[in-house]
Amino acid sequence: MKEIQIGKNGITSSELCLGTMYFGIKVPEDESFRLMDYYFEQGGRFYDTANKYATWVPGFPEPVGELMLSRWIKSRSNRNEIQIATKMGFPYGDVPQGLKKELIFQEVDKSLKRLDVEQIDLLYAHTDDYSTPQEEYMEAFDSLVKAGKVKALGASNFYAWRMASANEIAVKNGWTPFSCTQARLSVLWPKVNANFGRQLPVTPEVLDYCKVQDVALLCYSPLLQGFFGRTDRDMPAEYDTPQNNEIVTLFRDAAADMNVSANTLVLSWMREQGMIPLITGSTMEQIKENIDSLDCRLDSGISDKIASLYYPHRE
Numbered sequence: 001m002k003e004i005q006i007g008k009n010g011i012t013s014s015e016l017c018l019g020t021m022y023f024g025i026k027v028p029e030d031e032s033f034r035l036m037d038y039y040f041e042q043g044g045r046f047y048d049t050a051n052k053y054a055t056w057v058p059g060f061p062e063p064v065g066e067l068m069l070s071r072w073i074k075s076r077s078n079r080n081e082i083q084i085a086t087k088m089g090f091p092y093g094d095v096p097q098g099l100k101k102e103l104i105f106q107e108v109d110k111s112l113k114r115l116d117v118e119q120i121d122l123l124y125a126h127t128d129d130y131s132t133p134q135e136e137y138m139e140a141f142d143s144l145v146k147a148g149k150v151k152a153l154g155a156s157n158f159y160a161w162r163m164a165s166a167n168e169i170a171v172k173n174g175w176t177p178f179s180c181t182q183a184r185l186s187v188l189w190p191k192v193n194a195n196f197g198r199q200l201p202v203t204p205e206v207l208d209y210c211k212v213q214d215v216a217l218l219c220y221s222p223l224l225q226g227f228f229g230r231t232d233r234d235m236p237a238e239y240d241t242p243q244n245n246e247i248v249t250l251f252r253d254a255a256a257d258m259n260v261s262a263n264t265l266v267l268s269w270m271r272e273q274g275m276i277p278l279i280t281g282s283t284m285e286q287i288k289e290n291i292d293s294l295d296c297r298l299d300s301g302i303s304d305k306i307a308s309l310y311y312p313h314r315e
């Protein structure tokens with residue numbers, strides 16, 4: 001697995017990041033360690049977590065995701081070989097939602113402690129905060145970079161115009177801008193009124209902004225729970241449109257011809273588009289299929305046909 005630049009700030013990411021949201025929670029810790037080991041053995045170095053993982057799961061009122069990752073890192077003595085991305089800004093327990101300066105400092109110190117590391121490689125604002133001036137949160141994030149607690153910054157669940165104004169403020173003041181975004185992004189567009197709670201689906205403007213400004217695009221929920229390649233799950237209702245069904249059929253037909261999973265081809269197509277998918281899974285078979293996407297490629301005719309259905313048209 002190759003390392004690629006993330007935006008303009010000099011940090012890199014593996015071509016596929018590993019999402020650890022349910023590791024140590026829905027996936028038992030010993031199995032999670034095996035999955036993280038396999039990703040590492042395949043050259044993967046980028047592990048994604050968040051300060052609140054996964055406090056919405058019954059039985060896990062306290063965040064345990066960062067603690068689990070920390071135990072794995074210690075047991076493998078590999079801190080200097082991997083990169084850790086974590087996030088703050090969503091509420092959990094008695095921690096409110098938002099990006100107020102004091103909250104940013106408090107939550108980053110807690111993450112550093114739980115992870116038991118001196119520096120977070122990539123810190124995301126997990127969500128935007130319209131009630132805090134962007135100057136306040138960009139300055140706070142920058143001071144963490146200057147203090148060495150954080151290496152680079154990302155924005156998750158942001159609209160394009162808000163990333164643009166935050167980055168403009170940062171650049172004007174000599175502060176660190178967001179070098180990437182983490183968006184809810186697959187190969188299908190959700191219906192315009194789709195409701196994903198606090199998660200913000202990607203918009204065409206985000207794709208355009210990232211391309212023009214060289215902001216890296218990391219994609220969460222790329223497989224929409226794996227329904228592309230399994231018969232026990234339907235297309236989520238929020239995505240069920242004639243155009244999306246056409247795209248899914250193209251992936252499934254190509255997968256049958258190539259004797260691979262349609263999930264593998266979805267990830268392969270996303271990488272081909274310059275996106276960085278956050279892969280995950282609850283079994284070794286799933287993780288293997290997802291990493292196999294590095295070795296397979298769609299026929300260019302089919303890939304172009306998917307692109308013509310996927311990308312907004314313009315003359």
Ligand SMILES: NC(=O)c1ccc[n+]([C@@H]2O[C@H](COP(=O)([O-])OP(=O)(O)OC[C@H]3O[C@@H](n4cnc5c(N)ncnc54)[C@H](OP(=O)(O)O)[C@@H]3O)[C@@H](O)[C@H]2O)c1
Pocket residue numbers: 018019020021022048049126156157182183199219220221222223224225226227229230261263264278279280281282283285286287289290
């Ligand atoms: N920034 C944010 O707001 C945000 C939000 C959500 C997620 N994330 C990050 O993104 C990561 C991935 O998100 P996600 O869990 O929503 O991703 P996803 O790709 O939509 O779903 C993952 C699930 O799909 C199934 N699956 C995965 N690979 C499969 C395969 N090859 N064959 C069949 N089924 C497969 C598994 O379900 P089963 O386990 O049920 O079999 C797996 O748990 C998370 O771990 C987290 O790090 C970030």
